[in-house]
Amino acid sequence: MPRAASTEVAAAVADAHRREWAFVLAATVRVAGDIDTAEEAVQDAYASALSKWGGSGIPRNPGAWLTVTARRRALDLRRRAAAAERTLPKLVGPGEPGVDETVVEGMVAEDGDSGDIPDDRLRLIFTCCHPALAFEAQVALTLRLLCGLSTAEVARAFLVPEATMAARITRAKKKIAAAHIPYRVPASSELHERLDGVLSVVYLVYTAGHTAPSGADLMRRDLAERGLELAGLLRVLLPHDSDVAGLLALVLLTEARAGARLNGNRDVVLLENQDRSKWDRQAIEEGVALLREALAARPPGRFALMAAIAAVHDESGSWSETDWHEILGLYDLLMERWPSPVVQLNRAIALGFAAGPAEGLAELDALGAEPQLARYPYLAAARGDFLARLGRLEEARVAFEEALILTDNDAERRFLRGRISELTG
Amino acid sequence: MSKYLILIYQDEAVARQAEGESISASYQEFQRRRGSSLLGGAALHPSSTATSIRRDGSGGFAVTDGPFVESKETLGGYYMIEAADLDEALEIAKEVPAGVGVEVWPVRVAN
Numbered sequence: 001m002p003r004a005a006s007t008e009v010a011a012a013v014a015d016a017h018r019r020e021w022a023f024v025l026a027a028t029v030r031v032a033g034d035i036d037t038a039e040e041a042v043q044d045a046y047a048s049a050l051s052k053w054g055g056s057g058i059p060r061n062p063g064a065w066l067t068v069t070a071r072r073r074a075l076d077l078r079r080r081a082a083a084a085e086r087t088l089p090k091l092v093g094p095g096e097p098g099v100d101e102t103v104v105e106g107m108v109a110e111d112g113d114s115g116d117i118p119d120d121r122l123r124l125i126f127t128c129c130h131p132a133l134a135f136e137a138q139v140a141l142t143l144r145l146l147c148g149l150s151t152a153e154v155a156r157a158f159l160v161p162e163a164t165m166a167a168r169i170t171r172a173k174k175k176i177a178a179a180h181i182p183y184r185v186p187a188s189s190e191l192h193e194r195l196d197g198v199l200s201v202v203y204l205v206y207t208a209g210h211t212a213p214s215g216a217d218l219m220r221r222d223l224a225e226r227g228l229e230l231a232g233l234l235r236v237l238l239p240h241d242s243d244v245a246g247l248l249a250l251v252l253l254t255e256a257r258a259g260a261r262l263n264g265n266r267d268v269v270l271l272e273n274q275d276r277s278k279w280d281r282q283a284i285e286e287g288v289a290l291l292r293e294a295l296a297a298r299p300p301g302r303f304a305l306m307a308a309i310a311a312v313h314d315e316s317g318s319w320s321e322t323d324w325h326e327i328l329g330l331y332d333l334l335m336e337r338w339p340s341p342v343v344q345l346n347r348a349i350a351l352g353f354a355a356g357p358a359e360g361l362a363e364l365d366a367l368g369a370e371p372q373l374a375r376y377p378y379l380a381a382a383r384g385d386f387l388a389r390l391g392r393l394e395e396a397r398v399a400f401e402e403a404l405i406l407t408d409n410d411a412e413r414r415f416l417r418g419r420i421s422e423l424t425g
Numbered sequence: 426m427s428k429y430l431i432l433i434y435q436d437e438a439v440a441r442q443a444e445g446e447s448i449s450a451s452y453q454e455f456q457r458r459r460g461s462s463l464l465g466g467a468a469l470h471p472s473s474t475a476t477s478i479r480r481d482g483s484g485g486f487a488v489t490d491g492p493f494v495e496s497k498e499t500l501g502g503y504y505m506i507e508a509a510d511l512d513e514a515l516e517i518a519k520e521v522p523a524g525v526g527v528e529v530w531p532v533r534v535a536n
Binding site for chain 1: 427429509510511512514515529531533
């Protein structure tokens with residue numbers, strides 16, 4: 001192989017980190033026996049790529065090179081750990097059976113550079129999103145192990161101190177090891193239920209990026225992109241699952257509008273006022289094709305229904321042409337099988353545009369006592385909007401002020417202050 | 426194979442009513458079906474019969490009536506099981522005909 005320049009090597013390693021991290025790690029876990037050893041081995045493999053690819057040239061299949069290197073390293077680490085154990089006095093006889101080194105050597109060797117390494121990423125996903133782990137730990141592990149984010153990056157994404165996030169990840173890994181959470185794709189009898197948990201994690205990663213719960217920016221592009229990547233990865237690994245198609249459709253159809261959600265001053269632009277020529281037509285086309293596939297399943301899943309709502313907006317030529325009755329019908333279907341106060345809130349907003357602000361407002365007021373929405377700023381903001389449309393300006397101002405108190409996102413706060421000053425001005 | 430402790434919780438009021446009754450048919454059926462995974466287990470008297478002993482920190486003990494934590498759900502019994510991994514343990518635990526529900530705890534292996 002030809003020698004490569006150091007900038008070229010650095011770019012190739014960064015690219016391989018982005019593309020191959022999950023594949024390399026997933027393939028190494030089986031050899032390493034535990035996640036921590038696998039992570040260490042994979043990090044070492046990337047470090048040695050940086051030092052070796054300059055001399056040997058960038059391999060034809062970087063993922064395979066990294067996997068073989070990481071597996072060898074994992075084997076070394078296990079041998080070293082086993083040797084260290086032998087020097088300690090044994091309190092009890094041999095407990096866990098040791099690794100069969102010849103078998104592992106075989107796994108490393110037979111793969112060679114041929115690229116026929118089994119894809120273990122689905123196992124890794126199901127381990128990270130195991131329901132026996134706390135939901136926030138599932139999200140953190142998914143970002144750490146599947147997206148290759150550092151603990152500091154995961155902490156920054158959710159605005160918690162790095163030490164807190166490190167403790168959360170360590171606790172989750174300890175539980176995986178102590179409780180023997182398996183490294184396996186669930187049996188088909190439980191696959192559907194377990195997959196729903198995985199999709200929820202991926203959707204949360206995406207939504208946390210699409211509208212950041214707090215902070216300076218409306219969107220966390222890094223997180224939204226990871227969410228899109230994860231949804232795409234699931235589609236590759238489970239190409240015939242309609243719920244996976246529904247989730248990817250939803251993410252694409254929502255993401256298609258991302259470029260129009262902020263103006264030049266990074267202020268929020270409501271859907272009503274967005275420049276629709278800025279919407280990503282290719283993403284919409286792709287999303288709609290996936291949506292058709294997802295809706296072919298009877299009855300359609302929740303992500304497919306949410307994607308269908310997004311598609312109505314995406315395919316509408318202008319705000320005034322929006323088919324609110326269609327959207328209302330889709331929210332009714334969502335409410336039938338997945339009722340939640342947030343769905344009810346969105347349904348009330350759709351009703352307000354389909355039947356008039358007075359009807360929408362009445363529905364919103366009925367939700368006022370819902371404890372799950374007590375600190376949800378969009379309820380107060382939606383009330384403010386309908387009140388303003390009805391000319392009840394003083395009440396509208398009070399509602400927007402309530403929303404402002406509940407909002408931590410700076411861009412949304414600027415938007416709400418703008419609405420308040422319009423009403424007082 | 427790994428060992429797990431299944432703690433069986435039931436409603437305290439129901440537990441008092443059932444006192445003195447022999448083990449129910451549903452538990453017998455569970456034990457028949459999952460016998461090969463069961464290492465041991467027992468049904469307990471109601472929590473009102475339990476006694477807590479807490480070290481007082483100066484070498485003595487404080488002995489009190491009842492369990493450490495009083496709640497509507499009370500420990501009614503346990504099984505010690507052996508399973509390939511957590512998924513298998515959870516599958517077994519779901520079949521325990523517990524009134525309220527169960528907790529599954531991995532058992533530490535000395536090394």
